Amino acid sequence: MTGPSSSAGGARVNVPILIMSLMISLFLWAVVYTQTTETKQATVTVRHLVKKGLDESKYVLTSDLSIPLQVRVVASADRLNELELLSDQLEGTVNLTSASPDKDGKYMAPVSLWPPKLRDVAVQQIPRIPVTIEPVVSRTVPVEVKPVGKLPEGAGEIETPVLPVQKTVRIFGPKSEIARVEGAQATLPLGNLDPMQTSPYVSDILVYGKGHLDHVRVDPPSTDIQPVFTSSAVQMPFAVTASIIGTPAKGFGIAGNVVTPQNVSVTGGVSALSRARRLVTDPIDVTGKKADYELTIPIQRPPGIRSISPSSVRVRVNIRPMAKTGER
Known part of the structure; x- marks a missing residue:
């Protein structure tokens, strides 16, 4: 006859109590797990x-x-x-x-x-957020150039008003902002202008008007600007080269020359200055010279140049004995 317990090697095991203990353990584990994953x-x-x-x-x-x-x-x-x-x-x-x-x-x-x-x-x-969405509209506006700053000293003057190559642009954006656009503008920094430059300047085009215009787009976004310098005198520095002719005495040669000052200030029209590649002195004849030759000599004035300051320079031509053949 068997009872509620069994023995193994003389030890008695109460099966119902064992089952109850397992159930209590599972319950406690479930409670702890639920609390940790709450x-x-x-x-x-x-x-x-x-x-x-x-x-x-x-x-x-x-x-x-x-x-x-x-x-x-x-x-x-x-x-x-x-x-x-x-x-x-x-x-x-x-x-x-x-x-x-x-x-x-x-x-x-x-x-x-x-x-x-x-x-x-x-x-x-x-989640939802309130937004504002507007249809894109467009219109054409004129472009004006706004000169900023001062021309470099001696650069003369430019014709005004300065006109952009792109005279109108198309602007795109929300209707509320496009309605407040008053115009478009390209900036021309005068301090960067060079009378000798032949290529156009490039400037971004910006719109202006009332209030914020953060969503307005310009097409095209930039324009070329070609300022026209007037015939007023323009002053620029030029280097002077000595014009040397003739041959020193036999056994002597030219070892170089020194021009003082090396640069002079030239005044004239823009077109004349652009044609004047360099300035040279009147010819300096060193025929038969056996020693250094120094003199003050005028600078030749190219066509269209109004003045050169100073108008003459001091030139020293270095004459040196030539090494004899076979001489070390």
């Missing part, structure tokens, strides 16, 4: 929002997406702690694919959160 509600901050799905050839989002978004979520305590550490990496996508703004352009856009950083996290409610 979910909590919290608010996380999404600081990075990007737009998606908007046809920017037809519409413009004029709302500021840099404002942080507060989102209510449910997750374990450990997971929420992780989210707190990753708060700077959370991103939200503002979905505008099916946007249907009202007559004022207002729309409550849904925001989807970046899944890799939000695994095992339940969002209590799909």
